Amino acid sequence: MATTAYLPLQQILGDFVQHARLDDFAALAAIALLSTAYISKGRLWRKPDPYSVKLYERPQQQPGAMKAAEQSKNLAERLEQSNTDIAVLWASQSGTAERMAGRLAKDLRKHFGARVLLLDLSDIDPASCADVPENKLAIFLASTFGEGDPSDNMHEFWAWLHQDQGSPQVLSALRYLAFGLGNSNYKHYNHVIDVVASQLEARGAHALLPTARADDATGDTEEHFLEWKESVFEVFQGQLGYKQQEVGYEPSLRIVEDASLEPIDLHHGIPQTRNAKKPSPAESKIHALPITQSRELFSDATDRNCIHMEVDLNLFPGLKYRTGDHLAVWPVNPTAEVELLVAVLGLHGRRSSPCLVQSTDDTPIKVPSPTTIDALFEHYLEVCAPVSREHVGLLATFAPTDAAKDLLTNISVDRLIYAEHLASNHVTLARLLQVANGGVGAWSRLPLSLVVEVLPAMQPRYYSISSSSVVQARKAAITAVVSDTTLSTSGERIPGLATNYLLSQMNGQHPRGMKYSLPTPHQPLSSGSLHAHLRKSTFKLPTLASTPIVMVGAGTGVAPFRAFIQERARLKGMGREVGPTKLYFGCRNAGQDFIYEDDIAEAAAKLGDVFSMTTAFSRPDNATDKRYVQDRIVEEAAQVCDLLVEGNAYFYICGSAAMARDVTNAVSKVVIARQGWSEEQMKDFSDRQKRQKRWHQDVWG
Incomplete structure (x- = not known):
């Protein structure tokens, strides 16, 4: 059996040193250095930057802003944390109630110096209304749509209203005001706000005013809102002890041009839902869908048009619909209206410049940012919307001439004069400014922030899908009559926004010459496609086909x-x-x-x-x-x-x-x-x- 000789450690090291080469020492030294560097990473070198998160914030995010998910859902706590006395809570399906809530909150701050918190109704725990002390005030603005249905962001609050609360006086400390938006053509006209008011009263809450209702059937939603707002102002002066002060225009947002932004940083027209941070489970993502087929459905289409249009879903495997669902189409503003607005505001030289839209208070920003004026006017704001009487008066304060100021003031102060003007004129912001003073750049002093505030955000138009998912699962069809309106006094034709856009896409050109700026550099849409998303519906066939x-x-x-x-x-x-x-x-x-x-x-x-x-x-x-x-x-x-x-x-x-x-x-x-x-x-x-x-x-x- 062989034996193994064990050499002393000193002898082994000595032999190694004697026979080692220079490059062996170099290798050992490199290994030791790398090991030390790895162990000391983050301690001695490459320390983490505590502010690196700023690199990933959206440019319009306000410093120190708390994410909605981290904020309390207790209404009383939110009022306390924000040091506010009044909560303006909105529940909106199409955005009208949300816009009016924002206007009311801003006006209460401006005219009374009131401390106001503007909130999406889905951001609070409904039961926390019982915690609101009696020195605070809650103001509810809620829309009714469909068959007396609440808006998507009101479902939790709606369910709570229909629960047994135990004590009938659980809301005895709550003071409130309520305003509803509805349409009297519907059987359940303003049903939602009626239920809100009756259930709050049943639980002991105290209304400072009778519940007010706006009626869209008569086109008076805006006027009804203004009448109610005047009553709210009277409550603030008479019951709540506030003193009204007359003030000028105070912007709730600012437009900051930033040439350092690259085109890739900007929103060039891809739509954004109102609640992008809280997408509805009933709605899909927005996609640019190719139009595969379109045809005219009316046999005599000289004056009236009806469109059948099919879009292809194959590029987006996750995009699926069921028979009875809706397709939401995002329209584009006609080029003529965009060009007219750019001209009268004197913005030709700035229309493609990158700009940031930033809130100056807690008013939500209704458009994507950063963006460009072109994208704002073509895709994100409804430049064809009529201008409200209240906003006409605000525009008058920036009139370039006394004659223009007198004209706008006269229209704004009298409801009947305003109605007559609407009945005989196609009133858009650009056309109104042009009538008052139509020179190129005549309204260059008008703040761009005011233009963005006055114009409503672009909204999708919903169409019942006219194809079956069993028959053609990867193509969705819609049907739309071109909804033009003829003015009763002048006979002028006011083109419907979305349906004329669809008509222009049907054959690549509009039969009456309306044009749309597609495609242009950085344009998110290619010719022959449209931005759209799917929305689930309860309008469904029976599960059993044998059911009548x-x-x-x-x-x-x-x-x-x-x-x-x-x-x-x-x-x-x-x-x-x-x-x-x-x-x-x-x-x-x-x-x-x-x-x-x-x-x-x-x-x-x-x-x-x-x-x-x-x-x-x-x-x-x-x-x-x-x-x-x-x-x-x-x-x-x-x-x-x-x-x-x-x-x-x-x-x-x-x-x-x-x-x-x-x-x-x-x-x-x-x-x-x-x-x-x-x-x-x-x-x-x-x-x-x-x-x-x-x-x-x-x-x-």
Whole structure:
């Protein structure tokens, strides 16, 4: 067995030193140095910069701003933390209530020096209203849409209002004011604010004013808001002890030009939802969708147009819709209006310069930033919107001449004069300024911040999807009548914003010459595409295709029913049992605007006896045949009653709110008559159908 000799350590090291080469020492030294450097990283060198996070903040973020997620949801705590006495809380679907809440908050600060906190209603815990002390004030502005539905950001508060709170005086310390936005064409006019007020009162809260309501059906939302605001001012002076002071324009934001920003840093026109930080689960992301097909639906399109348009979803695998959903289209402002505004403000030399839009108080910034004036006027602000009477008066303070000031002041101080001006003129901001003093650059002294404050933020327009996800899952179709308005006094034509934009995209050019600045450098849209997103809807077919359905639509209200009928035809072709499918369709004239007649006939041939359609023409060739869809329902009372009551059919209405109201009244009339019910029994029946999601309405004002 061999033995191993163990040499002393000193001898081993000595042999190594004797035989080692210079490069061995160098390697050892390098390893030691690198090890030391690694161990000391962050201690002796490359210490972390505590301010490095600033590199990743959006330019418009205010220093020290607390993220919404980190702020308390307790309303009393928020008032205490911000050292404010008044909370202005808004619940808005389209943005109108939000804008008015912002205006009210700003005016209370400006005219009374009040300490005001402006809040999205979804940012507070509803139960915390009970913690608000009696020396504070809550002001609620809430919109009603659909069939008396609350806005998306009000669902938590709405659920709380309908809960049993235990003590009936849980809100005995709460003082409040309430203003609702609605449309009297709808059956449940201003239902949301009525429920808010009644439930607050039932819990012991004290209203300092009767609940006020704005009516969009008459176009008086703005005037009703101004009347209510005057009453609020009287409360502040008479009941709350504030003294009103007259002040000039105080901007709630500033526009800062920054030439150091590169094009890649800017927002060039890609839309941004109002609540970008809190996206709605019902809405998809916004994408630029290619238009794959479009065609005119009216047989005589010389004066009126109806568009069928399909967009491709294939570029975005996560973008999926279900039959009955909506497509939200983001319009672009017409070039002529943009150019007119740029000219009258004298902004030609600055229109492409990078600029930051920054808040000077807690007013939310309604447009993306940083951006350019071009992007603001083309994509982010509705430059075609009419100017409110209040804002006309504000513009008068910056008038370049006495004559211009007198004209604008005269329009602003009298409601009737303002209404007459609107009735005889196409009033946009640019056109109003041009009428007052139309020289190029005449209004160059007008602060750009005021222009941004006066113009509403661009909003999407929602269209019922007229295609079936079962038939064409990766293409979504919409149907839109071009909604131009003719002034009663002058006969001038005011073009609808979104529908004329769609019309221009149909064949690459607008039949009446309207142009849109596409494409341009850094333009986010290519020709033949549009910005849009999907929104989920509860307007759905029954789960079982064998369930009977009754559909009532007038004009483009037939759009979702085209999808319903095509889907049922496909299901029957697959061997599924399909129940009775009844359509009532109304339009002006069979020869001019009977849209989708061929598509419906093709689906009807596949469905066979289970499908039937009854038409109603309001302007037929023979005047004695004039009918509306509600007239046809009365004429076919037995069939309607059998389907709805005996057959437990799903019932759908799509179209204008006025039509939906008349149809609902007609259905109630025939069911009451044939069933021998009282009005109370009919109400119980319709309420039960709605709770069971068998009665659906998709209507607009």
